[in-house]
Amino acid sequence: MKCRAVRAWMLTDETPQRPPPRLRRHLQRCPRCRKRYGRLVRLIHEVQEVPLPSTDCPARMQLLERLAAVPSSAPPPVILRPPRRVAFVGRWVAAAVLLLTIGTGLLVLNRKRNDPPQPWPSPAPTATAPAERPLEDRVLQQHLRLAEADGPTEQLDALASMAADLRTESLRAARRGADKDVAYLAWLHARVVEEGIVPSAVGLSAEGKDSLPRVLAQLRRTEAEVREARKASPKASGPLEVLEETAREAIRALEGDPAVRRPARPSEKPPVELASRDLLRVLVAESLLVVGEDDPARRAGHSSRVADSLARALVAKGEAADPKEAARLGENLSDVVNRGVMSNLEQVDPEDADEEQKEEAAQARKRAGEAVAAVKRNLLQLPEAARHGLERALENKRPDKPREHGKGKGKGPRKEKPRKPPGRPHGQGH
Amino acid sequence: MSHEEEQLWIRRSQAGDHSAFASLVNSYWPCIQRWLQGLTQDPQAAEDLTQEAFFKAWSALASFTPGTNFRAWLFCIARHCLIDSRRCARPVSTRPLPDACADREPGPVRTLIGRETQTLVQEAVARLPVVFRAPFLLRTQEELSYQEIARVLDLTEETVRWRVFKARKLLLKALGNALDPDPS
Structure with a gap:
């Protein structure tokens, strides 16, 4: 483990007081890191030692008096509690939801019995990207991860998350029947996989190969979900085919199929022009260049x-x-x-x-x-x-301003420089 | 206070029981006030804001989902109280250090050195920009996870991690060898 990686770990980890064995070994060997680590532990200890204020203060007593002024038999002065009418409506809504759930369950059971095609799976949100945030936000977070990554393994994880976000969004667009959007997102997905993931994964060291199963699992999931989606919606099948093909080729390349050492790079130009996705395009293109x-x-x-x-x-x-x-x-x-x-x-x-x-x-x-x-x-x-x-x-x-202590624009954790993967991504595409 | 006790007090408070809510106030008042004091650097303002936060918490208790993190929910309310107070542009007096440090009993030389270090640490923390100080104190003093801090401060987890990173880095740089073990 390199000193740079140790220092970045110290500054970012949630519980640096409990170093993992690999780090402990480094600390035993390296006096500079040990000194720095000692300072961090002392800093945390000193901050934790700041005494708690006494509960015996006038403001707390005042609060209790204010609360006591409300009759204790009455419910608290709730401002967010739904009024009666809403609660009444809520019971009907709950009943409707229950009936719907039972109905859907019966339908699914019946379908399973007759062995029809599987229903279109709902794309699950990825672990790193809450579904409610817009796609551009999620891709930006992966861009920042790439810019701050500790090394090729973390960069690969960030790329895999970015590809998963694009897959999820493509499937959503397909469900909406937004064919142009699907085609555009599938193209971006192909760029991330073929210009980012595959070259990065192929160039990983033996130690870094540990992350490959995770990446392969993501790609297999893409392949499976898209296959089901195409069955369920033949109309969106065309644009989705690119997504499935990309995942399949990447899996073969990563599994070391000699016939497919490196999938063909997607075109630099998108299949359709979508002004609404300009920001996303820049995000993906610049992220690939950071790798x-x-x-x-x-x-x-x-x-x-x-x-x-x-x-x-x-x-x-x-x-x-x-x-x-x-x-x-x-x-x-x-x-x-x-x-x-x-x-x-x-x-x-x-x-x-x-x-x-x-x-x-x-x-x-x-x-x-x-x-x-x-x-x-x-x-x-x-x-x-x-x-x-x-x-x-x-x-x-x-x-543009010069920095002062405590007001600087900070650098993120970059523990060890990522190695350049074989083959550089081509132009920015915008 | 055990988790079961806390859940019981929350349920009773939601049913309108003042004494149960008073128990919650007694348990969480110090940490909320300490955090607000760390952000405002003004003990009086922190006390007032803590009172306001608990009063709002009482009013909004029905919106709290039992089983979720009550402490993080309180910090979230406290943060909103702080934002509201700043929006009103109430002048906040700046004190260099919380009183707590001066209250400690004098001791031997070693204690004095230790106290000196703590004073330096508190001063350095007070000089941190508030955007770094808030998550740093929540992580270090209150031991909230990055995920919980992200919810309290309405940020992404990545941003919280970066801000804590930045705070630690700035503090280590500012304090330098003051954090080295005492020569004795």
């Missing part, structure tokens, strides 16, 4: 292009911006500036960097700064509620 990129200045450059696209999406909303959506995009922008751009720029050593790296770093900083500035300039166009949420999300995000 295996050793130069932090270039990684920052890729994330700064994502920041630029996010800012454009936000500005384009203008007066039509929904407050929640504006706050969400603002938080995404601040995340990508902090974790994708600034964290990587922190790793560029000005004394060691060559001219090209310095130029790349300056461009990334400038691009991210301009993205934030563009959003701030356009704040007045947004509805007041949207403005408020966005301002909060953007607080403390000024990449």
Whole structure:
């Protein structure tokens, strides 16, 4: 285990006081890490030792008096409890749901008995991506994981999650009958699998191969779910076929089938143009370029292009911006500036960097700064509620400002540099 | 307080039992106040906000789902109280250190050194930007999981992990060898 990986573990782990055996062994060997670890444990101990305030304070007594003023026989002053009428309606809703459940159960049992085709499986949300968040958010989180990854194994996990998110969304689009969307998402999925997952997995070290079964399981699930979906909806079968084919070819490549060492790369151009998916396209393309990129200045450059696209999406909303959506995009922008751009720029050593790296770093900083500035300039166009949420999300995000203690834009954990997988992904595709 | 006791008090509180809710207040008041004090750096404001948080919790008890994390739910309400108070732009007096540190009894040299370190640590924590301080204190002092913190602060788990990372890094840098073992 490398010192860099140990340090990143110390700073990110939920319970660094309990190091796993592999880490303990490193700490026994390495005096520098041991010293740093000792400081962290002391820091945690000192913070935990801050005494709890006494419960014997006037405010608590006042609270109890305020509560006592309400008659104890009465229910608490509930403001969220549904009124009687709603509760009455609720009973009917519950009864309807019960009947529906029983009916569906009987139907399923009956179908099983007659051995018909399986019902279309509902795509389950992935572990890393709650279903309620928009796809762009989930893919952005994987982009950030890639930008901060400890090494090729973690990058592979992030790519697998990204592919799973795209698969889930493709199946949803197919259920809606949105054929263009399915075709577009299947194309993005193919890019992630064939330009990201396969080359990364093939280039893994013997130790890193442990993660392959997880990736293969995801691909098999894609293949199976899409096969069922195609059976259930022949109309969406065409666009979905690409998804199934991609998964099947990738499985064969990863299982070492000599006939398929490397699946053919998908076209750089999408099968259809969908302006509504422009941000997603940039996210996927830049994420693929981050994979295996050793130069932090270039990684920052890729994330700064994502920041630029996010800012454009936000500005384009203008007066039509929904407050929640504006706050969400603002938080995404601040995340990508902090974790994708600034964290990587922190790793560029000005004394060691060559001219090209310095130029790349300056461009990334400038691009991210301009993205934030563009959003701030356009704040007045947004509805007041949207403005408020966005301002909060953007607080403390000024990449163009020099840093002070405690106000810096931090670098994410990057424990060991990922090795470049064989074969680089081609152009950005946008 | 055991988990079963807590569940019992919650159920009784939801049925309108003041004494059960008072038991919950007594159990959770200190940690909520400590967290708010860590964020506001103002003991008086933290006390007021804690009172407000518990009053709101009482009013909204019916919306709490039994079996879920009550402590995290309280922290979530406390956070909203803090946001509301800042929205009202009430001036908050800044005190460099919580009183708690000065209350400790004087002891031998070793204790004095230890207290000095704790003072330095508290000062460094107080200087952290609040976006890093809030999750760091929830993780370190209150031992909430990253998932629970994400719910309390309405962030993604990844963001919480990154902010805790950042807080630890800044603190280690700021405190440097002050955290090394005492020479004695």
